[in-house]
Amino acid sequence: MLENWQTFEDELVKIRHQIHQNPELSNQEFETTKLIKNQLDKWHIKIVDTVLKTGVIAEIGDGSNGATIALRADIDALPIIEKTGLAYSSKNIGVMHACGHDFHLTSLLGAARLLKANEGQLNGLVRLIFQPAEENYRGALKVIKAGHLKDVKVIIGDHNHPQLLPGEIGLITGGIMAxxxxxxxxxxxxxxxxxxxxxxxxxxxxxxxxxxxxxxxxxxxxxxxxxxxxxxxxxxxxxxxxxxxxxxxxxxxxxxxxxxxxxxxxxxxxxxxxxxxxxxxxxxxxxxxxGPGVTNNDIELTNVIVANSKKFAKVFKAAPSNGGEDFADYQAILPGVFAFIGSNGKPNASGWHHSDFTVRDEGLKTAVLYYVENSYRLLEYFDEK
Ligand SMILES: [Zn+2]
Ligand SMILES: [Zn+2]
Missing domain, CATH: 3.30.70.360 (Alpha-Beta Plaits)
Structure with missing residues (x-):
């Protein structure tokens, strides 16, 4: 872990606000891609060559040392006029991070930094997938076609959840999204x-x-x-x-x-x-x-992640959402686990895709730990097999 969590968290919040202010539509995430790459470069994290025009693939650890697992965050925004009134509201009028993918990609950046700081402790390779075009355009299929999942044992992903409080995680085996x-x-x-x-x-x-x-x-x-x-x-x-x-x-x-x-x-x-x-x-x-199929959580690996996540979060049985997720496209070819991460929890919190949708920055820490702690656990799990 880093010496000063608070400084690290403050840095992540700044990154999220910057991304929130500069949202980009699916398949047009060029500046977002640059920002992710700059941040990874700053932390000396290896960026992998890809044919993807937007989105970033990076790696931490060593595949000859154990299994390869993947962590996925989506990075695109929606054609919605933001009405949150936040100081860091969208500067790109008519485009908004109304699904909280700014939250996802920031937490994956945070996880990258922590995993890099303890790279020697990884029994294998962690591949980071900053996926473009989740909204409507099935960016997951492009990532798969580009070959970035070939050697991967399991992929984990998540979505912020406005009905859960920061510090809470919702998980369920089988279908979590429709x-x-x-x-x-x-x-x-x-x-x-x-x-x-x-x-x-x-x-x-x-x-x-x-x-x-x-x-x-x-x-x-x-x-x-x-x-x-x-x-x-x-x-x-x-x-x-x-x-x-x-x-x-x-x-x-x-x-x-x-x-x-x-x-x-x-x-x-x-x-x-x-x-x-x-x-x-x-x-x-x-x-x-x-559209995408069922976001279908692998039974055994979900149980591993539920048990492990209880060490750093309150874990609930998730109520499945009728929303769709192209994370399902990964799960169609390999085992995957998809969680809901608490990002609001206030009674009047707006849902995904609303013009006044917001996430609370306090939720970032659990999102980061979900990736980091479960990476260690899953690599250990495959090591023991
Ligand atoms: Zn969405
Ligand atoms: Zn979304």
């Missing part, structure tokens, strides 16, 4: 005068029935013990009061926590849309955009 699917349904009928519906094929009545029927999937097809969400979030049809339009569109998202439910719900969805279309004699097309 699989994400996006759908867009187009309905094509025949337009006509509103007074003569029998001369057309009404897409609005068909759409209304479809949207209502879809809710029966969650209510009547999925086990009440499983969490599934179907949300229709946008509908569009017609231009005026006395014309029945010839097309209608609705879109939305499905969230689920198992591959089995994911596929089953999609199948039921397609059946209901097609059969309702038949009843109303209209035609339809469904466009699916597949």
């Amino acid at each position: 699989a994400v699917d996006q759908f867009m349904v187009k309905i094509i009928g025949v337009g006509t005068h509103a007074a003569n519906p029998h001369l057309g094929k009404d897409v609005i009545v068909a759409m209304s029935q479809m949207i209502n029927q879809l809710q029966a999937i969650v209510a009547r097809n999925v086990s009440p013990a499983d969490a599934v969400v179907i949300s229709v979030t946008r509908i569009e049809a017609g231009n005026t009061w006395n014309v029945l339009p010839d097309t209608a569109v609705f879109e939305g998202t499905i969230r689920s926590f198992s591959n089995q439910n994911r596929q089953y719900v999609k199948d039921r969805f397609s059946t209901i849309v097609k059969q309702t279309a038949e009843i109303y004699d209209v035609s339809t097309s469904i466009r699916w955009i597949e």
